[in-house]
Amino acid sequence: MTIKKRNAVTGYLFISLWIIGFLFFTLYPTIYSMKLSTNELQITVDGILMKFKGLYYFNEAINVDTAFKISLTDTITFIGCATPIIIVFALIIALMLNRKFYGRSFFRGLFFLPVIIFSGPVISELLTEYIVGIDANPVILSFINGLPSMIKKPILFSLQNFIFILWFSGAQILIFLAGLQKIGSEVYEAASIDGASAWEKFWKITLPFMKPFALVNSIYTVMEIANYSYNSVNRKIASHLLEVNRPYSFSAAMSWIYFGVVLGILLLVYLIFRGFGRRDKD
Amino acid sequence: MKQAKTKVSSDKLMVTHVSLKKVLFGSRDKMGKINLLVYYFIIGGIGFLFLYPVLYMIINSLMAPEDLVDPAVSWVPTSIYFGNYIKAFKTLGFMESFRNSVIMSIVPATLQTMTAALVGYGFARFEFPLKKFWLVVIIATFIIPAQVTVIPRYIMFSNYNMINTPWPNFLPALFGQGMKSAIFILIFFQFFSSYPKSLDEAAQLDGAGKLRVFTTMALPMAKPAIVVSLLFSFVWYWNETSQSSLFFGSVIKTLPMKLGSFADSYKTIYNPNDANVFSAINESISLSGTFLSILPLLIIYFILQKHFVESVERSGITGE
Numbered sequence: 360m361t362i363k364k365r366n367a368v369t370g371y372l373f374i375s376l377w378i379i380g381f382l383f384f385t386l387y388p389t390i391y392s393m394k395l396s397t398n399e400l401q402i403t404v405d406g407i408l409m410k411f412k413g414l415y416y417f418n419e420a421i422n423v424d425t426a427f428k429i430s431l432t433d434t435i436t437f438i439g440c441a442t443p444i445i446i447v448f449a450l451i452i453a454l455m456l457n458r459k460f461y462g463r464s465f466f467r468g469l470f471f472l473p474v475i476i477f478s479g480p481v482i483s484e485l486l487t488e489y490i491v492g493i494d495a496n497p498v499i500l501s502f503i504n505g506l507p508s509m510i511k512k513p514i515l516f517s518l519q520n521f522i523f524i525l526w527f528s529g530a531q532i533l534i535f536l537a538g539l540q541k542i543g544s545e546v547y548e549a550a551s552i553d554g555a556s557a558w559e560k561f562w563k564i565t566l567p568f569m570k571p572f573a574l575v576n577s578i579y580t581v582m583e584i585a586n587y588s589y590n591s592v593n594r595k596i597a598s599h600l601l602e603v604n605r606p607y608s609f610s611a612a613m614s615w616i617y618f619g620v621v622l623g624i625l626l627l628v629y630l631i632f633r634g635f636g637r638r639d640k641d
Numbered sequence: 642m643k644q645a646k647t648k649v650s651s652d653k654l655m656v657t658h659v660s661l662k663k664v665l666f667g668s669r670d671k672m673g674k675i676n677l678l679v680y681y682f683i684i685g686g687i688g689f690l691f692l693y694p695v696l697y698m699i700i701n702s703l704m705a706p707e708d709l710v711d712p713a714v715s716w717v718p719t720s721i722y723f724g725n726y727i728k729a730f731k732t733l734g735f736m737e738s739f740r741n742s743v744i745m746s747i748v749p750a751t752l753q754t755m756t757a758a759l760v761g762y763g764f765a766r767f768e769f770p771l772k773k774f775w776l777v778v779i780i781a782t783f784i785i786p787a788q789v790t791v792i793p794r795y796i797m798f799s800n801y802n803m804i805n806t807p808w809p810n811f812l813p814a815l816f817g818q819g820m821k822s823a824i825f826i827l828i829f830f831q832f833f834s835s836y837p838k839s840l841d842e843a844a845q846l847d848g849a850g851k852l853r854v855f856t857t858m859a860l861p862m863a864k865p866a867i868v869v870s871l872l873f874s875f876v877w878y879w880n881e882t883s884q885s886s887l888f889f890g891s892v893i894k895t896l897p898m899k900l901g902s903f904a905d906s907y908k909t910i911y912n913p914n915d916a917n918v919f920s921a922i923n924e925s926i927s928l929s930g931t932f933l934s935i936l937p938l939l940i941i942y943f944i945l946q947k948h949f950v951e952s953v954e955r956s957g958i959t960g961e
Binding site for chain 1: 677680681683684687688690691692693694695756759760762763764766767768769770772775778779782783784785786787788789790792793794796797812813815816817818826851855873876880882883884887935938939942943946947949
């Protein structure tokens, strides 16, 4: 065996555990889930009987079950409002934490707290039950109420859930912070010698440097919220899982529609970031 | 600032003016007093948003029922009352569910970290056909939502009679398909790619096999990545309830699961049907339960905090 071949074999041995796992615990379930969503299931003593139904359950989810559409739009609103807020917020906090000041380690510890104690029961117990969002000034509120519902809904949502949204930002702060530490100080020094102000340095050095990290963070945020088991789509999917007359199938169909929507959002995020890149080059 | 460099000697008044400005508004490498004040104001304000729920939880959990109904008491309780904690402790079945939580998080976290290190090392060190393809697949597995795979996994595990055993939790972790495994594989890939190959080669010349090089040379060096992976996995597994309650929740109850059914368990234990209002479940008791269920995480976090932040910085978590 040549060295190259031997290397390839060893490489595959190292990742073999993962490949086996991928085939059994991800690829097979994914294909099986597709099958479930297009078949009617009957659970009998002998096992599971399947009858092909085509896109029947997809049609059920989109056209018959009105609650699904509502929870889907709720979740999209959640993702759409929360992601930009989280990204901007996390970047600001990371920029602040990146400077040296007394008590920095305390604040760092504080801002990573959500990473540690963020969990379904805890967070819903803490934030949704006892603490509401920002009480908007009546003047602002009446202004918002005058807006068309397409704009009104997201703004109201963001205001009402502001603190809740911020609690999603722990890991993102961490990623931005690690990114900021990779910018060498010599870049800033060179810019200072050329007479750049702090403001210019932020726009010309820090922000472009942070772009890839912002993309990673955006994808992470979208996925985090999309997988958050207490968002309304996931609750809806879970509630239909063991329904007597349509076990698994209806839930599977809904999760595929949801997956498609999330993919669409991710694609949109990617396109937005690519758009930013284009403008920089001009 | 520029003036300070050019005209230092010329004018005494100018000098004092500049240095005052330096103290108040800061120079390039040191923040001024006013800047610092604004800084603390903003960061403290935002920090308070994060601290508030925790403070609220701690303070309210220490309130006696009399304080809760007393409108004059809002933040400072008249006396510190631990009765809520005793009740919450019993309601959660703390000792047992704590043990369950520890086992159900430490084991998969360790398995997941081991596999991620192994796989990440494989990708970073060896050239093999279809390598790019598998890397893309790893990223893709991060995007496939849990809801898609959870039903077939459930059917699969129940076919092998593994429902209500710890296996549905351990097996995917062992095979690198656990909670957010893809992230950890990428972290290790990133980490091992960035440290020099020559160290491995030196060990190989001494006659060590590839696996020995991995365990004796690469792993000890990957300590920061291991810390990050272990801690994050542990926390995520600890907090996960939706899948785990489906897979083993009716037999093995973890702390967060118990918290989810807190009000019901309270009713069955204390049966507050009598006329006494004070024996009914109240905010303080459920907040005590919440606090108890995250207390282990908080303790670990405060012990490891410094280590953890450093590790994140050194593990190259962000990639290029």
